[in-house]
Amino acid sequence: NAEQYFRELLDKRERRYEDLCRNIINDMNQYGLSVVDDFLGMEKGLQILNEVGCMYNSGAFQDGQLVHNMRTDARSAVRGDKIRGDKIKWVGGTEPGCSNVCYLTNQIDSVIYRVNTMKDNGILGNYHIRERTRAMVACYPGSGTHYVMHVDNPNKDGRVITAIYYLNINWDARESGGILRIRPTPGTTVADIEPKFDRLIFFWSDIRNPHEVQPAHRTRYAITVWYFDAKEREEALNRAKQENSRNNAIAAQQAEPDSTTPA
Ligand SMILES: Cn1c(O)c(C(=O)NCC(=O)O)c(=O)c2ccccc21
Numbered sequence: 001n002a003e004q005y006f007r008e009l010l011d012k013r014e015r016r017y018e019d020l021c022r023n024i025i026n027d028m029n030q031y032g033l034s035v036v037d038d039f040l041g042m043e044k045g046l047q048i049l050n051e052v053g054c055m056y057n058s059g060a061f062q063d064g065q066l067v068h069n070m071r072t073d074a075r076s077a078v079r080g081d082k083i084r085g086d087k088i089k090w091v092g093g094t095e096p097g098c099s100n101v102c103y104l105t106n107q108i109d110s111v112i113y114r115v116n117t118m119k120d121n122g123i124l125g126n127y128h129i130r131e132r133t134r135a136m137v138a139c140y141p142g143s144g145t146h147y148v149m150h151v152d153n154p155n156k157d158g159r160v161i162t163a164i165y166y167l168n169i170n171w172d173a174r175e176s177g178g179i180l181r182i183r184p185t186p187g188t189t190v191a192d193i194e195p196k197f198d199r200l201i202f203f204w205s206d207i208r209n210p211h212e213v214q215p216a217h218r219t220r221y222a223i224t225v226w227y228f229d230a231k232e233r234e235e236a237l238n239r240a241k242q243e244n245s246r247n248n249a250i251a252a253q254q255a256e257p258d259s260t261t262p263a
């Protein structure tokens with residue numbers, strides 16, 4: 001009967017979700033990264049892409065950083081002219097016109113909180129994830145824009161997991177480039193990940209995963225959120241506070257004419 005049917009349907013979805021989370025736990029423990037394809041499905045993915053496209057066309061993205069032109073033709077190389085690289089927009093989730101980005105971050109949140117609390121979750125069990133950054137919507141406008149090899153969190157600022165959701169329909173890296181290349185350390189392997197539509201990836205944010213975005217020759221959209229470990233985050237904030245009060249003390253001392261200087 002109908003009730004029986006829907007209960008089985010829900011059970012199947014729940015099992016699929018469990019399997020998804022189990023796979024992420026295994027990947028993160030084994031490789032330090034995990035790739036999930038078809039995370040939200042075509043319909044939801046398109047709604048997010050449309051919303052991001054509107055933001056971009058409305059000029060809401062701040063200008064990308066100035067980077068050296070990757071084009072190889074002599075003219076630009078001689079002039080060393082610069083082009084604008086990635087353009088980003090931070091989305092908190094409450095502003096108007098970002099309900100779909102907000103839906104995405106809620107979906108990623110529930111996966112992260114689940115894998116962080118499931119039993120036998122290995123390294124993930126060492127963290128206590130209770131908060132994240134806002135969503136960083138990024139657009140590479142093509143024409144060779146790239147992002148140099150870097151580590152997201154090289155100095156224990158609290159961020160432990162990077163989550164990136166891609167929006168690029170029919171992306172073919174052979175002609176459009178834009179591959180995310182992760183070089184997990186220690187190790188000699190390289191993970192080349194195409195920024196495919198409705199693809200979600202996770203990787204440790206610290207020095208275990210240096211990565212780069214290779215030159216993109218087509219508009220390339222991605223949405224990133226970073227998840228904090230409560231302890232590492234608190235320690236980072238305390239260090240910043242001490243640093244801040246130390247600087248204030250020094251500044252105050254320099255500002256005050258001390259008694260030894262002649263009036
Ligand atoms: C635009 N953009 C990035 O694309 C990546 C990044 O690692 N992206 C990986 C990717 O898009 O596959 C970043 O890590 C990043 C950090 C600070 C500011 C902007 C940034």
Ligand SMILES: [Mn+2]
Nearest residue numbers: 150151152211
């Ligand atoms: Mn990065």
